[in-house]
Amino acid sequence: MADRDATAPRRRRGRPRGGRTEAREQILAAAATEFGDRGYDGATIRTIAERAGVDSALVHHYFGTKADLFAAAIDIPINPASAIPEVIGTDLDTAGERLVRFVLELWDRPAFRDRGVAMLRSVIGNRRTASLMVGFVSRELIRHIGERIAPGDEGRTRASLVASQVVGLMVTRYVLELEPIASTPVDDLVAAMGPNLQRYLTGPLTPAASA
Incomplete structure (x- = not known):
């Protein structure tokens, strides 16, 4: 009698048994674990797919890029890695106010x-979560935004300064709810902060030499 294990068909990785919802949840659970274990830079679509027991193509089919999957895994309804570069666009001369308005209205x-x-509080209070978010912001936001602004280190420096202002605004207005920032109308904050972000995007980074 033939060995049953030898003749039984092997299960191939691909679409898991069950419906679309089950497949997505299976991938999200694997992504959350993989990002937690390896950090943002260390986790890959391939390793997440292997952990979930599916093909990499299925992960791409449901979630697109690694940045999109990360946004879904941490449960935010928009991927800033794609949204913010689109807001900045190619017209850098007016991008400062557009960026402030986008963040506030969102x-x-x-x-x-x-x-x-909830995400910001988790980042602030948990070193592991903070490290994971730093990896995402550095690779998907600062790098891509920097490439649009200026070449090399200058672009990354400008993008980092922009990120520091945006994150500071989010923490001040929405986490700490510090007045009067917490209740200031959006238009007023755009007018006040837009020029500062614009300077980081396109203006001088060092004070002009005195005559």
Whole structure:
């Protein structure tokens, strides 16, 4: 009698048994574990797919890029790695105010604010989560935004300064709820902060030499 194990068909990785929802949840669970274990830079679509027991193509099919999958895994409704570079666009001369307005109008939506505040509090209070978020911001935001602004180190420096202002605004207005920033109208904050972000994007980074 032939060995049953030798004649039984091997299960191939691909679409898991069950429906679309089960497949997505299986991938999300694997992604959360993989990002937690390896960090953002160390985790890959391939290793996440292997952990989930599916093909890499299925992960791409459901979630697109690694940045999109990360956004889904941490449960935020928008991927900043694709949204913010689009807001900045190619017209850098007016990007400062556009960026401030985009962030404020997005975070003023109750559904986004609730999840965003929870995420920021987790980052602030947990070293492991903070390290994971730093990897995502550095690779997917600062690098890509920097490439649009200026070449090399200058672009990364400018993008980092922009990120410091945006994160500071989010923490001040939505986590700490520090007045009067917490209740200032969006238009007023755009007018006040837009020029500062614009300087980081396109203006001089060092004071002009005195005559």
